[in-house]
Amino acid sequence: MTMTDGPRLTVVPTPAPGPRPVPLPRVRPAAPTRRRPAPEHELRWTDPVTGAQGFLVVDTLVGGLATGGTRMRAGCTVSEVADLARGMSTKTAVFGLPVGGAKGGIDFDPKDPRATGVLERFCVAMRPWLDRHWVTAEDLGVPQHLIDDVFLRLGLNQSFHAAIGRSPDPERTLRRVQDGLAARTADGLLVGEVIGGYGVAQACLGVVTALAQHPAATTVAIQGIGTMGGGAAWYLHHAGVRVVAVADAAGTLYRRTGLDVPALLELRDRYGEIDRSRVPDDVEQLPRDAVLELAVDILVPAAISYAVRAENVAGVRAKVLVEAANSATTPEAETALVARGVPVVPDFVANAGAAAWAWWLLQGQVGTDPDEAFDRLAEEMRPKVARLVAAWRADRVAPRQTAYDMADANRQALAGAEITIP
Structure with missing residues (x-):
């Protein structure tokens, strides 16, 4: 496997000498921890076929939207999903992205032959969120092609569905997104x-x-x-x-x-x-x-x-x-x-x-x-x-x-x- 290298990989020049470094204090503070408010929404789901537990945690909504992948692993917990949703909120905020943070998680072995069915039923249960508020994608145990297949079967076209639906011309936006997702390096x-x-x-x-x-x-x-x-x-x-x-x-x-x-x-x-x-x-x-x-x-x-x-x-x-x-x-x-x-x-x-x-x-x-x-x-x-x-x-x-x-x-x-x- 190879990966392209182009003009963007230009070596960084050595910066010019600057002012003398500020002397470091003797006491170094611990890494910051902060108490975050409870997530805006937390949903729990039980699969009627396998008994698998699923979770959707919407940490924050910005303009009514949140983004974050869906993972599947044996032992996945709601606290794990909540931590990841908080991380997504901070990630989108640091980069000034106009969207909040969320995460989906399912406590099930992704190698189990029933896994695709579990994922599809989870998405059906979360359909109101996927329709209007939650943009999801691949994560641990759930490849993007599987998410896309499930969305197609549900008539949602693409996992950006909730955001694309806000476009004045959803079909045009969908084509633009699909073209971008299909783009390849040299x-x-x-x-x-x-x-x-x-x-x-x-x-x-x-x-x-x-x-x-x-x-x-x-x-x-x-x-x-x-x-x-x-x-x-x-x-x-x-x-x-x-x-x-x-x-x-x-x-x-x-x-x-x-x-x-x-x-x-x-x-x-x-x-x-x-x-x-x-x-x-x-x-x-x-x-x-x-x-x-x-x-x-x-x-x-x-x-x-x-x-x-x-x-x-x-x-x-x-x-x-x-x-x-x-x-x-x-x-x-x-x-x-x-x-x-x-x-x-x-x-x-x-x-x-x-x-x-x-x-x-x-x-x-x-x-x-x-x-x-x-x-x-x-x-x-x-x-x-x-x-x-x-x-x-x-x-x-x-x-x-x-x-x-x-x-x-x-x-x-x-x-x-x-x-x-x-």
């Missing part, structure tokens, strides 16, 4: 499949800018080489950053001078693991969790939630964490990292690329040209992350707090706004 990959990883790479480059480093002098370790982690590794490699380690389920691959990321990604099997029998001899093969303990500039947890937690946080030696996976660090672990002087760029900023692109597409702000979408995301993501890290370096304000402040300011600006879909 080497044939769907933009929607790679733009999330591209956004994470841009978040890392925002860190590079704030640290006043050159990409070639910056080392990155990435946990996870799926859609998000693999895409981030690819785009960072082509931006000149030294990706020195990647990890999959089989372990960590490490090379101090930098990995040949494109060659390694070509060795992935259908389960997303790299064929170890074909890995070059000069690449060290380490245990899976070793990726979290390498002395690198940036660590990108892109595999699972809560990868960095109280019991392993002491081993983290990166200078900065960039969360690509949702909730990649626990609150306790983030508090410990911040106390040690390690800032964490939160997931609701770093992994927002796909959500932002989808909404720009819906509103006609980007079209079918991949470069247009990538350039817009780079222009939005890189300065935001640079601002988070700059506030940390100057005043030791945790990036999460600065991001919350950005989200709150955007929410106030959007309050009472009328949402238009062209």
